[in-house]
Each structure stands twice: as C-alpha cells, then as structure tokens.
Amino acid sequence: MDLLPNLALGLQVAFSPINLMYCLMGVTLGTAIGVLPGVGPIITISLLLPLTFGLPPEASIILLAGIYYGAAYGGSTTSILVNLPGEAASAVTCIDGHQMTRQGRAGSALAIAALGSFFAGTVGTLLIALAGPPLASIAIRFGAAEYAALVFCALITTASMTRGGAVKGIGVTLLGVIFGLAGADVSTGIFRFDFGILELRDGIDFAVLAVGLFAVAEIIGNIAQGEENVVSQQKLGRLWPTRDDFRRAWPAVLRGTGIGAVLGVLPGAGLAMSSFSAYMLEKSIAREPERFGKGAVEGVAAPESANNAASQTAFIPTLLLSVPGSPVMALMLGAFMIHGISPGPRMMTEHAPLFWGLVASMWVGNLMLVVLNLPLIGLWVRLLRVPYHWLFVFVLAFACVGVFSTGASVFDIYALVFFGLLGYLLKAAGCSPALFILGFILGPMFEEHFRRAMTLSRGDPTIFLQRPISLTFVLIGLAVLLATMSSFIRKGRAEATD
C-alpha cells in the first residue's frame, strides 16, 4: 500500500489552515463537553450537524470527529477530581482516579490520563492508517456466537479475580445484571422489570447510573463522615507524576491501548466495555490487587488509554463497512451521508483526500488535546481549594443538569438519587461498584448474543465450538475457570488441614 503518499495527502488536507482551525474548534469543544457530565458528544454533534451542511465535507467531518474523540479525552477530568464521570466511558476511572486526588495526587492522575490518552490516540490512528481494511474484515467475522463467547470469556476472567468475599462479589454482579435487564427484551420484545413505568421501558441509562453510583454516592459518603474528614481531600500535592507513577503506568497504558484498539473495532462492544475490561485486566494481573480502589495509577492509565484507543478505532467499521458501532458513530455516518458520501470498502480510494485527511487530522487533534490539557492540569487542581461544602453543591448541580440534559426527563433525576443511595449502601456494605457495573454492562450483552446465536443454530449449542473465533474464547474462559477453581480447592484444603 502506498502509505507515504497517502499520509502526505492526508497531512496536506489536515494542515490546510481552515481544517486546522476546525480541528482545534472540535477538540476544544470536545474537551469542554467531556468535562461537563451528561452533555455528551451525541447532543453536541446533533446540534452542530445542521450548521455543517454548508461546510466542505473535510472541514465538517474533521470538526465533528474532533468533538467525538475530544470528549473521550476530557471525560476523565471530573472523574478524577470530584468522582463525577464526565462521560460514561470514564466511569471506571473514578475508582482509582478520585482516590489519587484524595491522596493529593490529582495532578499526577490527570497527567497520566492525558499522556496515556495521547499515546493510545496515536496508536489508534496509526492502526486505521496501516491496518484499516484487515481490521474491518475481522469485525464482520464477529457474529452472535463470537460476541457471546467474547462476553463469556470477559465475564469469567473478571469474575475469577474477585478475591475475598466471593458470595458478595457474585451477589453484587448479579444485582447489576438485573438492573441491566430492565426494559424491552430484544429477543421477544417483552418489557421486563418496568413496573409499569414508561421511562423504564428503554432500560436504565448508563450515564445516569454511573453518575449516581460514583458522584452522588461519594457526596453522601463524605457528608456522612462529617466535614473534618473531608478536608484532607484538599491536599494539592505535586502536579507531575513521580518516576514510580510512570514506571507503573506505562505497561498499563500499553495493555489498555491494546484492549481498547481491539474492542473499538467491534461494533457494539462500546467505549465503556473497553475501559472496563482494561481496568479489570490490570486488577487481575496486578501483583498487589489490593492497591486497586485505593489510588492505583494503573487504574487510571489503563481505562483512559483504552477508551481513547477505542474511540479512534471505532472509525474503522464506520468508515470501511458503513457499520456504526455506537449512536455517536451513527451520527457521524449520517454526517457523511448528508455530504453525499457513502462510507464503505471503497471509501479509501473513492474519497482518498477525505479519508486520509480525517486520519491525519485525528493525530493532529490528539496532539492538540495533549498540548491543550497539560497546562490546564494546574488550573483544575486549584479547583480543589474550593472548600468541600461549596464544591459538593456544584458537583450535585452539575450532575443533575447533566443527567437532565441527556433526556429532558425528570425521571432521570429521581433515578440519579436512587443510584446515589444504592451506591452509598453498596459501599457501606463493602461491595464493589465496579462489579455492579460489570454485571450491568456484560450481563444483558451476554444474554442477547447467546439467545441470538441459539436461535440462529436452531437450538444447537455446538455453534459456539464450530466457529474458530468463538471456540478460542470459550477455551480461554474454561481454562481460567479451571485455574480459579483448582486454586479455590487447594486453598480450601489448606484451610481444612490447618
């Protein structure tokens, strides 16, 4: 492939002054909406879409793409500072990111998130340029059986890392599954767990759940502890990561980037799943997993790299298959079509300047984001000087406005309060909110793909063993399961002989 001339063409398009300006506009806006919880890329892009009708296609797509990956970039800021996930994909960053803030390492967490995102964005962009078509062909080899096996493997692997309190862990995961199942059952169209409430028929919005479980629960917890304990949170600490932070973070960034890049290519797997899987992987392979949840820098580096890598590689199925993997990508696809461009396998040749211009602009945009964000860290961290009894009012207000703006529904505010209380109770009971979210995301996904695969095979379960990709995932899952069980049995014997 003529990569160099293509990249040269792309850079030429991306570096034209007008496109540079739109790229800067996009990533700046993206960072802003990423920081604001609830105000997501979907609303922003759909409001701006009509305004881009008059622009040339390159400028318009570069602007909208900048908003999209800029939001994935900025989503971690409030997660780290005030435990308020700016975007659903950054929810998992709250767990360790905010603990780092409480230890006075907010600057370090923000810098690691920004640098990890930049690295992941660069790798993601390179993958689109170097391996777009082969990766796209992998995406269309994923049918229902492959997705079911992938989710099975992810569930088993993460469940096996629940050390201590297996019953509690399984219980809270299943609770997450039940909440995830609310709404219309895809296979039959029957409404489940809707209790006659119309709003529940679409299921529970992950953004509402994440903001409630993290931000609101944190505020309830802090107030319950009394103000004196909260003051310790105002430690500013250093602004730059220590050498030790870097040493721990870089392998996590690499692994997170890998997971995110792969899951991003699969339509429907989603940014939240990629950041989640990356976090769970770090926790399960860590030598001291008990550091997680207490400010482990890997717990920030891995998910932030993963969601940024995934947000870039998600362009592969959209651009090369015309299969958008998420609602935002569907909007991007709409933007292409409004300009009379049909994405698909011929995109790279039929619309070479647009394709390569977009790819080049993504890298330029990622560079702009890191330049834009690093100096902001000092400013963000200074925000923590605001006394907590002022700060939490603003966090609550932001959480409510953000959640309300996604659906203009008062019901979502009630749901926010509910999940805030639930999150507080879970924490008080010593249950991990991470496992709750794991069940919420993966449980319904597994059910949907499993039942679909069984319908396709007319009830023959060997479908999961007949297809090579699915067989591989099933075998990995079973191996992990066996290893976990044998270690449980050995531990049990050791305890019995003691």
Add this chain to the structure above:
Amino acid sequence: MKYGLSFAAALTGTMLLSPQVLAQQAYPVDTVTMIVPYASGGAGDIVGRLVADDLGQRLGVTFVVENLGGASGTLGAEKAARAPADGSTLLLAGNAIFTTAPHLAEVPFDPFADFTAIANVSEAVRLLAASKHLPVTNFQEFVTYAKENPGALNYGSVGVGSTGHVATVDLLRVLEIEATHIPYKGAAEVVQALLSGDIQFMLDAAAVAQAKQDTVTALAVPGATPLAALPDVPTYADLGITSMTGTGWQMVMGPAGMPPDVVAMIEAALKAASEDPAFLEKLAKAGVSPRFIAGPELAAALQEDFTKQGALLAAIGVKK
C-alpha cells in the same frame, strides 16, 4: 400580549422578507414547541428540525424543537396529547407510535381520540437486500432459493414488532416463504449481521448505503417508486407485489380538538413546503422520501394501518 404577537410577526416577516408568510391571518401563538419524541440524532430528529425550521419561516412564528425520547416515541406523544390544543404544541411523529406501539404494550393515550392528524411530510426509504453469502443475484433467484430451502433463511430487523419486522412478515406471507426472524437493537447491528452472514436478508433503510457500495445484493424496493440512488432495482409494483404495509412515515400531529383554521394553516404551510424544491432537497439529504398527505387522508390511512398492523402483530404472536 397582542402587541407582542404582532411585533414578533412583523419582525420575523421583515427579517425574512418572505412572501411565504401567510399574511392574511396571523398564527394564534408566537412560539410553537415541536415535540420530537426521539433522542437527538436519528432520522426522525433531523426531519423534525427541518420541518420546525421550515414551518417557522412559513408561519412567521418561532418554532422550538424539544427532544423527548423514550418508550418508542410514546413518551413524547403523551406529552403532546396532554398539551393545550391551541397550536402551541405540535408533534413530529413516526406512524409506529399510533399504529404499532398501542398493540405491543399499554400506552398512556388513545392513538386516535387524543390527536389531530395535520399532514404527512415524508416516508422512510426501504430496501430488501440479501447477503453476498447467499447464491442469489436478483429477486426471482432469491424467491426460488428461499422456496427450495424452507426455514433455512434468517432475516433481521430492528426489533420485535418494528415496522421493518411487520413489513417483512407481510412480504414473506405474500411470497409464501418460511424464514426465521432475528431481532437486533439497531439498524447497524442488522447490517453487520448481514455482512457477517448470520442473517441472509433484511428490509431496512440501512441496506441502501450498503447496496451502493455493492456489499449486499439489492433485491427490491417496497412501493412503486424506484430509488434515485439505485435506479436499476425493481420496485414491488414492478414485481407484481401489492398490498404491502409497513413503511415509516414522519407526520405532523397535534393534540385533539385543535381549531380547524389553525390546522388548515399548518396543513397549507406543509403543502407549500412539499412543493418547494429547497425543502425537498433537505429531506432527501436526511435520507427520507418526501410524501405529502393531507390531514383527513392521513387520519384514514392511520386507522386502516392500525387495524392491519393489529392483525399482523396478532399473527406473529406479539400483540398484547
């Protein structure tokens, strides 16, 4: 109040310098809320914004779009049904809200008694397409293959009881073909399943973009008008298939009991829009086919479709 009204009308009128403003009679309110009962970003939302923009100019009043998604559009429809019937609240609705949703689950409104049908704006473009994994190149070969392999084929739709699902069931009944329905969460998932070979055919707007890239086999276009993007693909009419339901409409509706003169003003404005090439081009870019249907005919068509959908959904076994 009166001063405010005429001032707003005069201001908008001068700003636009537009002969389109219906000068003979002022619209009774100065701000109209157009409820779009879907999340922002979908085809329904884009059509809603285009219509609101256009009606605002033609009627000389301010239109505000309010996205109120949820429960397949029934949440937004409920709000419109409960709004004052003075023309201050309108609804840009898909027909499934009235003809399908009430059959599938309890809805908090009466699909006919609670609404005024004002006019239809556009209809969804659909395409019947087969996977490239299937050894067929056109509609006749597809039908032959399907009859030789009864029960072997799978087709996808965006959900149980969705207009695409019901339309496919109806088509299969007419053609006497047996196939298994596989429901998905969105059109993109259905397309991916068609590309991966999990399903063998689909009937949805999303197939058009794929057919243009020649990644799927285009078989037929529902209705009688060929697609501009795929002029060689035969229509149902060309193939001798009639009595087909299940296309998606984007309609302007209002609460029941609206004053007839207000309804007439909006209907006239939509009629004028349907003859304006600039507006038609915007609709085409949004991916829908313009199709104006006046209020009384629309109401009758909805009633008829409601009955037919009820029968089909009962036959599928998903009617509540």
